[in-house]
Amino acid sequence: MEQSPQIGDRITEKSGPPDENTVRDWMGPKRFVQWAELRNWIETYYPAVFAPDWLYGGKKRGWSLRYKKSKAFCTLLPEYRQFSVLVVLGRAERDKFEERRYGWRSQLVKLYDEATTYPDGKWLTAAISSAADRRDVTELLTMKRPPPPRS
Template sequence: MRETTLSLPQIGDRMSERAAPPLDVALREWIGPAGFARWSELRAWIDEFYPGVFVPDWLYGGKNRGWTLRYKKTKALTTLVPEFRRLSAIVVMGRAERERFEERRYAWRPELVTLYDNARTYVDGKWLTLPVSDGSDLQDVKDLLLMKRPPVSNV
């Protein structure tokens, strides 16, 4: 008899089924209830602070990168990455954002500064990938987004 190998997802695996962008029920199952709560909170927060500015856009990056949800107008605000049992947010920081980050360097959480220092800088900016594991991580993402682009209204 031939043995079949069942490949179970590993923490950090991407949603790579190409057929269609994932629905909320699949996202909740994939990233887990706590991750989905942070996913929902961050999406609602973006809608509240930037009303009518961004239309989230699902992007398929192939089998290895899977599905991501990008918030972009002319410049990207953030990209949310649903991973198996984990949620990450990507924030691309251009020159102006990096200068503002450095001005407040000692006010940020040490974990965020370490992620920032270890992130690669490309021609278009520093690509900072933030795992969103708890409320502190979620607040870091919100603070970076507020630094990157002031809210539309006085919320």
């Protein structure tokens, strides 16, 4: 007997990357709106910079959508009835974060303080359930890599 998905479970069907309908059904319509808004923001502010790439992390981690050029920008994690974004902050980005520590929302600072620091950086996973959460992530991403000048 197959177990029903639990909140936060990942899409683990390994036959191929999920399509938009699968992602929408898995996350639910409210979270999918946040997903689509963040993807649109990346396309608008970083046109033709990133080619999103679906990665399969195995049965435990499932599918994720990575934005990367030479360095990772962010990874979108479609989860059951949730949506999270992973941002890895290297030394320079952590210094920038600390300079602005009191300008960030308290929820983001708490997340930052609790995130594990690995040799390649601090791995911050932020759940996105509102426009304010999404704004935190877009500000973090803008700090990490300023958008190219618009023509």
